[in-house]
Amino acid sequence: MKLPGTPYKDVDLKEGRIPYVEDKPDAKYRFSAGIAMSRFLEELKNGRIMGLKCLNCGRIYVPPRTFCSYCFKPTSEWVQVKDTGIVNTAVVSYIAADRGRMDKPLVVAVIELDGASPGMGILHKLGNVDPEDVKNGKIFGKRVRAVWRPEEERTGSITDILYFEPMEGD
Numbered sequence: 001m002k003l004p005g006t007p008y009k010d011v012d013l014k015e016g017r018i019p020y021v022e023d024k025p026d027a028k029y030r031f032s033a034g035i036a037m038s039r040f041l042e043e044l045k046n047g048r049i050m051g052l053k054c055l056n057c058g059r060i061y062v063p064p065r066t067f068c069s070y071c072f073k074p075t076s077e078w079v080q081v082k083d084t085g086i087v088n089t090a091v092v093s094y095i096a097a098d099r100g101r102m103d104k105p106l107v108v109a110v111i112e113l114d115g116a117s118p119g120m121g122i123l124h125k126l127g128n129v130d131p132e133d134v135k136n137g138k139i140f141g142k143r144v145r146a147v148w149r150p151e152e153e154r155t156g157s158i159t160d161i162l163y164f165e166p167m168e169g170d
């Protein structure tokens, strides 16, 4: 399907087809992900997905949160959850990082991991999935597993997990 309008790409910016002001401030900065998210990201290097548990109600938050939004009490116990789970929701995206239209779409999903409380989900890509199965709803509720980047290439980023893929026999 051809959408109306004129798509543009990074090359259009580089070659001056789109006017903009190039400014390179000499700014140095660090970004803190916060106590909970920092540990979560750090543990991904070890191939572990960590959540925080509320000791009052038992809910396990993944991604971790420092307080329970049901009890308004701090969460205090770290727990490891599995790198398998179910697809809560998914969408087919044709928009690339440079805002151009992709011929081969990306499937993005919310995955409820085994061990986390129901309704908790992480946003990630799905691989080895037919986009038609998203459109017709077959992907919803499917069991998936994380496909990890090789250990020596991990950086403590959510992209240490390359994508989630459907589990065999499901």
Ligand SMILES: [Zn+2]
Pocket (backbone or CB within 6 Å): 054, 055, 056, 057, 058, 059, 068, 069, 070, 071, 072, 073
């Ligand atoms: Zn709670």
